[in-house]
Amino acid sequence: MQRETAEPRVEQLPGPNASQWVEFHRQSSAPSTYVYDFVWDITEDAIGPFCTDADGNVLLDFTSHVAAAPLGYNNPALMEKLRAFDLVDPLKIAGQDFYVSTGGAPEETEMPGPAHLMDTLVDVSDQYGMDTVFLSNSGAEAVENAMKICYDNCDVPKYAVTFEGAFHGRTLGALSLNRSKSVHRRKFPELSGVVDVPYSMEGIERLREKLDPERGHVPPEQVAFVILEPVQGEGGYQVPSQEFMRELDQLCSEHDIPLIADEIQSGVGRTGEMWAVDHFELEPDVITSAKALRVGATISSMDVFPEEKSRLSSTWGAGDILSSLQGTLTLATIQEQDLLTHAEEKGDRLLGQLRELGDRHQDAVVAARGLGLMTAVEFDTKERRDDVVDAALERGLLTLGCGQKTLRLLPPLDVRDRELDIAVDLLDEAVGATESAN
Numbered sequence: 001m002q003r004e005t006a007e008p009r010v011e012q013l014p015g016p017n018a019s020q021w022v023e024f025h026r027q028s029s030a031p032s033t034y035v036y037d038f039v040w041d042i043t044e045d046a047i048g049p050f051c052t053d054a055d056g057n058v059l060l061d062f063t064s065h066v067a068a069a070p071l072g073y074n075n076p077a078l079m080e081k082l083r084a085f086d087l088v089d090p091l092k093i094a095g096q097d098f099y100v101s102t103g104g105a106p107e108e109t110e111m112p113g114p115a116h117l118m119d120t121l122v123d124v125s126d127q128y129g130m131d132t133v134f135l136s137n138s139g140a141e142a143v144e145n146a147m148k149i150c151y152d153n154c155d156v157p158k159y160a161v162t163f164e165g166a167f168h169g170r171t172l173g174a175l176s177l178n179r180s181k182s183v184h185r186r187k188f189p190e191l192s193g194v195v196d197v198p199y200s201m202e203g204i205e206r207l208r209e210k211l212d213p214e215r216g217h218v219p220p221e222q223v224a225f226v227i228l229e230p231v232q233g234e235g236g237y238q239v240p241s242q243e244f245m246r247e248l249d250q251l252c253s254e255h256d257i258p259l260i261a262d263e264i265q266s267g268v269g270r271t272g273e274m275w276a277v278d279h280f281e282l283e284p285d286v287i288t289s290a291k292a293l294r295v296g297a298t299i300s301s302m303d304v305f306p307e308e309k310s311r312l313s314s315t316w317g318a319g320d321i322l323s324s325l326q327g328t329l330t331l332a333t334i335q336e337q338d339l340l341t342h343a344e345e346k347g348d349r350l351l352g353q354l355r356e357l358g359d360r361h362q363d364a365v366v367a368a369r370g371l372g373l374m375t376a377v378e379f380d381t382k383e384r385r386d387d388v389v390d391a392a393l394e395r396g397l398l399t400l401g402c403g404q405k406t407l408r409l410l411p412p413l414d415v416r417d418r419e420l421d422i423a424v425d426l427l428d429e430a431v432g433a434t435e436s437a438n
């Protein structure tokens with residue numbers, strides 16, 4: 001398959017092989033978030049955003065595995081290094097109990113490991129004075145540890161602040177901060193003292209009132225942290241205003257409340273900056289990252305982390321050698337290929353195309369929005385959105401829903417004009433099909 005000439009090609013989806021694999025998978029797997037019966041065949045051709053499914057259908061993947069594969073399929077720069085890597089066993093070690101070297105002196109090694117990943121994360125976060133990283137296994141764990149360090153630093157940690165529409169993970173601590181869908185929280189025990197306000201200027205005003213020593217009921221010195229997604233993901237790809245971010249930063253500084261920027265979906269170049277907060281006048285005290293990094297990371301400054309041994313730990317935290325290699329190479333490729341500029345340019349182009357699509361389908365499309373390559377189209381109803389996701393898939397374009405009635409597009413960071421054009425044409429047809437069906 002050549003990236004320059006590849007085209008989506010669908011005969012039947014799911015085809016007979018995909019159906020078998022789905023059935024086999026379901027025999028022993030717990031029901032989860034599976035959106036549709038797309039089965040990637042890892043033994044077949046895939047390059048950039050193109051991949052082959054279990055029946056030989058070629059798909060244009062504009063989900064990047066929910067931002068977890070930012071360089072698309074089989075990125076040559078990544079593959080070359082991965083091929084040179086000799087597999088070892090164990091590939092995952094108890095990395096917060098023991099250290100690992102990847103040969104020679106740290107600065108000379110050909111194979112970056114967990115320590116290099118942390119070193120690179122510090123480099124790309126030093127504009128916020130961050131010099132320390134705690135590695136874990138997932139986004140939810142990155143958030144859990146961000147919360148823990150903030151609770152630990154607060155003398156009377158009674159409160160935390162989150163935003164309407166937020167999503168921060170599914171573990172019991174992290175889910176207490178979610179305000180996007182009831183399915184994430186219903187019946188589960190939650191952390192106490194989590195206050196939520198709207199993700200808008202109205203929310204800033206409400207928070208200001210709550211923290212006001214005279215009129216409010218939330219003593220600022222008891223607020224362990226404010227957590228926000230710099231662009232909301234699950235909540236529907238909501239991009240905040242500059243004013244909202246600036247005022248939030250000021251309010252938190254005024255009351256000395258630490259700010260956690262959850263960059264698990266929006267970070268690692270997705271929006272055209274390394275971190276989405278880099279677009280705004282907001283200085284986070286803690287950053288959480290995962291997905292595109294292949295591991296979880298809680299990033300902050302040394303004085304924020306507890307010194308006491310075992311206060312934070314995880315068996316595989318800094319011990320996933322292969323994932324750390326992939327994470328470090330991903331960050332290096334983004335820098336070497338100037339993919340931040342590229343993502344910004346292509347994101348502007350894609351957003352322009354989606355706005356034109358909205359103009360052509362005014363009855364169906366409410367808005368197109370996004371930042372960099374974190375782009376979305378909001379529809380008039382949830383049913384329409386679901387129908388468009390299905391109709392796009394039938395035409396060979398993989399997309400995902402988010403929010404109540406929004407469809408998200410997350411192409412790889414090195415997406416090309418030709419691929420954007422194909423995707424927008426297919427989406428256009430898919431929206432048209434739902435209009436003629438209604």
Ligand SMILES: Cc1ncc(COP(=O)(O)O)c(C=O)c1O
Pocket residue numbers: 138139140141143167168169170229233234262263264265266290291
């Ligand atoms: C903003 C945000 N935070 C946290 C998470 C949780 O990450 P994980 O699924 O790796 O636990 C996600 C996952 O979608 C996310 O988008």
